[in-house]
Amino acid sequence: MTKVAMVTGAAQGIGAEVSLHLAKAGFDIAVADLPAQEEKAKSVISDVEGAGQKAIFVPVDVTDQAAVSKAVDQAASQLNGFDVMVNNAGVAKVDKFEDIKPEDLEFSYKINVFGVIYGIQAAAKKFKELNVPGRIINASSIAGMHAFPVWATYSSTKAAVISITQAAALEFAPAHINVNAYAPGVVGTTGMWDEIDAKMSEINGKPLGQNKKDYVGTIPLGRTVEPNDIANMVTFLASPEAEFITGQTYAVDGGGLL
Numbered sequence: 001m002t003k004v005a006m007v008t009g010a011a012q013g014i015g016a017e018v019s020l021h022l023a024k025a026g027f028d029i030a031v032a033d034l035p036a037q038e039e040k041a042k043s044v045i046s047d048v049e050g051a052g053q054k055a056i057f058v059p060v061d062v063t064d065q066a067a068v069s070k071a072v073d074q075a076a077s078q079l080n081g082f083d084v085m086v087n088n089a090g091v092a093k094v095d096k097f098e099d100i101k102p103e104d105l106e107f108s109y110k111i112n113v114f115g116v117i118y119g120i121q122a123a124a125k126k127f128k129e130l131n132v133p134g135r136i137i138n139a140s141s142i143a144g145m146h147a148f149p150v151w152a153t154y155s156s157t158k159a160a161v162i163s164i165t166q167a168a169a170l171e172f173a174p175a176h177i178n179v180n181a182y183a184p185g186v187v188g189t190t191g192m193w194d195e196i197d198a199k200m201s202e203i204n205g206k207p208l209g210q211n212k213k214d215y216v217g218t219i220p221l222g223r224t225v226e227p228n229d230i231a232n233m234v235t236f237l238a239s240p241e242a243e244f245i246t247g248q249t250y251a252v253d254g255g256g257l258l
């Protein structure tokens with residue numbers, strides 16, 4: 001029987017690629033993202049349909065607990081099941097430590113941390129209701145495994161995801177719900193790094209593109225991470241082969257943290 005996965009932040013970047021890979025692995029997909037992302041989501045939906053699976057757009061702001069719960073209900077009822085939740089939506093704000101403002105913290109924490117918690121809550125509730133041994137897969141980052149300078153806000157949100165993943169794995173293990181996370185290194189092609197690079201050059205005066213080049217130069221396997229690399233990991237974590245894995249966070253970074 002076809003399984004159902006919901007991916008947040010799925011209209012572009014890593015989330016879009018994860019949606020396509022899961023579709024190729026036989027999942028119908030709830031492409032969840034902000035309402036303003038509906039146009040972009042249409043192309044993800046058509047890619048999923050091209051892979052022979054069903055897809056729907058689920059508009060949701062992950063910072064709204066009730067809306068996330070409603071989004072999971074919508075996905076489960078329209079796609080007739082619920083098996084995998086990928087809490088992928090996230091934002092990267094870069095700031096010198098002295099310049100971090102309450103509103104920056106609130107913005108990042110609400111999406112990267114609260115959003116992941118709300119996604120776990122909603123998915124676990126649905127898995128229990130349907131009596132499904134579900135999988136929850138969260139977006140961390142190598143910046144959550146090892147803090148980067150001028151990334152205190154972002155790094156700390158992604159470190160929180162690692163801890164939340166462990167706690168949720170322990171709490172939901174008796175219900176056979178596995179909770180894991182992926183920690184990408186520098187992804188070259190999603191837009192997130194253009195913003196990071198521009199902000200970093202404002203801070204350290206390096207020419208545009210140089211900060212990204214500097215990071216890439218430290219990656220032993222010699223290239224940036226592709227969304228495809230991440231999607232392979234997420235698809236594995238959603239697969240029967242990952243049945244006995246829970247509470248883990250996997251770096252996909254070409255050895256960048258070594």
Ligand SMILES: NC(=O)C1=CN([C@@H]2O[C@H](COP(=O)(O)OP(=O)(O)OC[C@H]3O[C@@H](n4cnc5c(N)ncnc54)[C@H](O)[C@@H]3O)[C@@H](O)[C@H]2O)C=CC1
Pocket residue numbers: 008009010011012013014015032033034037060061062063088089090091092111139140141142183184185186187188190191192193
């Ligand atoms: N791009 C990179 O180098 C890395 C990315 N990551 C993480 O991977 C995840 C995906 O990143 P990318 O695809 O590169 O980013 P992206 O910026 O291309 O996509 C992020 C998606 O999240 C959605 N989103 C943002 N706020 C939202 C909200 N409140 N509610 C619902 N959706 C919302 C956006 O609309 C967008 O579609 C993020 O959690 C990011 O922190 C981790 C390590 C490296």
Ligand SMILES: CC(=O)C(C)=O
Pocket residue numbers: 092141142143184185186187192
């Ligand atoms: C954006 C991000 O998390 C990295 C490691 O590049």
